[in-house]
Amino acid sequence: MFVLQVNIRIKPESVDDFMQRALENGKAARTTEPGCKQFEVLVDPKDQTRIMLYEVYKDEAAFEEHQKGAAFKKYVAEAVPLLADRVRNVWKRVSP
Secondary structure: OOEEEEEEOOOOHHHHHHHHHHHHHHHHHHOOOEEEEEEEEEOOOOEEEEEEEEEEOOOOOHHHHHHHHHHHHHHHHHHHHHHEEEEEEEEOOOOO
């Protein structure tokens, strides 16, 4: 199992645009990528500019395939410029 957690701060004027693009990317991953087991877009209930992406893939190879996809490339091109900050954390499951 390969887990990616992305903590994001969106530029305040770009919240709506970013959310649309993040939700499109998540939906594409969940519905078209067999290696994607979960893709959640989570928002801080007290600050709509703070988002967390929680992504679970079968393995690192499945995540690499995700990054090659058209939806991911579109997300990077259109959504990343809307960000004030982004921190990616990779997690590996240790329990059986």
